[in-house]
Amino acid sequence: MGEVAQELGENASAIRYWSNYFEKFVKPQRNAKGNRLYHPEDIETLKQIQFLLKDQGLTLEGVKQRLSEDRRSVESRVKVLGRLKAIREDLILVKKAL
Numbered sequence: 001m002g003e004v005a006q007e008l009g010e011n012a013s014a015i016r017y018w019s020n021y022f023e024k025f026v027k028p029q030r031n032a033k034g035n036r037l038y039h040p041e042d043i044e045t046l047k048q049i050q051f052l053l054k055d056q057g058l059t060l061e062g063v064k065q066r067l068s069e070d071r072r073s074v075e076s077r078v079k080v081l082g083r084l085k086a087i088r089e090d091l092i093l094v095k096k097a098l
Helices: 002-008 012-021 040-055 060-069 071-097
Strands: none
Touching: 002 012, 002 040, 012 040, 040 060, 040 071, 060 071
């Protein structure tokens, strides 16, 4: 849970809430201790949820509806955004090296 929250830059409580609210889309497994174990598909879905909530400004119900109807376009936008952020980080490192 903590690693996923750190990767997304969110609080663990937000990730937990999203996991519970969007249980149709995010299905983490639990270990013997009861800790949530997220698969890569779950993390990608959480990134999509974060994008729709934070960047697109949708409500929770709006996110649920968008994921049900048009998930592929959301998925492609999130991937492109992730690539652009990685390129930006690389460019910043190059700038510092100069």
